Amino acid sequence: MRLHAISDLHLSADNNRQAVLDLPDFGPDWLIVAGDVAERFKDIRFGIEELAKRFAKVLWVPGNHELWSIRRKNTPPPLRGVERYKALVDLVRDAGGLTPEDPFAVWGGQSHDAEPSPIVLAPLFLLYDYSFRPAHVAQEDVVRWAREHRTACGDQFYLKPDPHESREAWCAERLKLTEKRLSDALASLPEGARTVLINHYPLREELIRLPRAPRLTPWCGTRATHDWHTRFNALAAIYGHLHTRRTDHRDGTRFEEVSLGYPQQWDQSRGLAAYLRRIL
Template sequence: MSGRLLAVSDLHISYDDNRRIVEELRPRSEGDWLLVAGDIGEKVEGIEWTLRLLASRFEKVVWAPGNHELWTQESDPVQLRGEARYRHLVELCRGLGVVTPEDEYPVWEGEGGPVRIAPLFLLYDYTFRTPTAPTKEESLAQARAAGIVCTDEYLLYPDPYPSRDAWCRARVAETERRLEAVQGGPPLVFVNHYPLVRQPTDILRYPEFAQWCGTTATADWHLRFDTAVMVYGHLHIPRTTWYDGVRFEEVSLGYPREWRRHGLPQGLLRDVLRHVPTGVNEGLLSGRPSPTPAASPAAGTPPVGPSQVGERGAGAPGGGGR
């Protein structure tokens, strides 16, 4: 098999400038696969448009949902909520030939392979809570007091589960069983909207937002399972870091106000099996951001990221749906 294994996330096509970027996305060579780590958009129509376009250009497209795909907005003709909305998107993907977390994990046999691609849908369970909060409730209270409330609290319904964290626990348990079943095969390329470990959130400007960024239940997955690379998005801080010798790639595009500030990432579609230092946000082996000026998107500029600024409830100052 020829081609390369490419990845991107957080396309946010509700922004016209981002939609135009997506219209220009094309394979680098025949046989390229594309991993899409969530947050294409909020409305089913736009999600379908994007995946149909990408599936027509790439040999194979693999999708893992972000939080935005799971929002139920009044303006979306598809008013399904929670699990029903997710299952609707899975069937939409299958109709387009796009691989989902519910499908058999495909094996990439091209350059850098063989590796098994594992798209995940895990959500979060508020265990990345603030350091001084012993409970989810106190952590959420601290976030509200700081004016940092993820829009998920208003638009991401967990139906039929009693809470988003209950849904997360069910997804983690089901996914663990599937991963254990493929142990002993090719190394895994994890594709999840959220990082499997908490450390990537350490550079968030607003640490209260970390609780909407993953779960401690997956903290050892990159060690328990033979992992080639872990691909994620959500933080809108594209960079490479290493944890316990395993490479993590944050591959987001982000909002126009973010990528305009620092320019589009060089090579927006990340070649995840060929590690090429970007010179921007290149992590050390410890997984900590580099102490050099290159650790932030621009020298002298602190890491910002869309999930850190204005990810608040509708109508709040600086609000807007992240």
């Protein structure tokens, strides 16, 4: 029994959809899906349903693309903000996945010295607050600063924070809710219990390496989580968003960027299975 992870499937792309359909059955293995399955509900449902057929358990967290509210021709106005997130939670549950609003799962694999028991798998829904920016750049100047290097983020147009006044305010609420939930979960477990923290965005700023778009960092997380891997005794922290697959280590915690990406960003001849990162 193994725990795998992937993110940024971007299933609006036909090649990526076919890659999901080509996946074999993984039997008792579990899968983490760390956000950006797709933008449209029908594509998200397709992805979760197909993955749930191939894995015993699928754990999902939203990325920014799931939260995009894009008005399409001849369709009703899209859901926005919190209302959209709640609809996504219902969709994923109905399709057979676990969400950040469900009880944390406890890893059911066999443990050994490198994998102490119990291990709590914690899907998180956190956003960003533009704090990943240089000290000389004021928050209100972030968009202008990014555009100086021809960098823009679609979230500014499509990720609506309703009913919150801003994305930063929504992020602050999610941080407060999630911090309490993690603290309560660990308090109820034996001393020494470990976690696997699952979020779409990296928990630490120095993990961001975007050589082609270095000024995209303000849309990549929040400094409020820089010590969560130690505070919540994380064995591993899983994230995507950056489309830069890599493994890093900080303070005894393994940080795994597990993106697949757009079709041009991965070798389709290898198949999707080759890009599943083994976590436990």
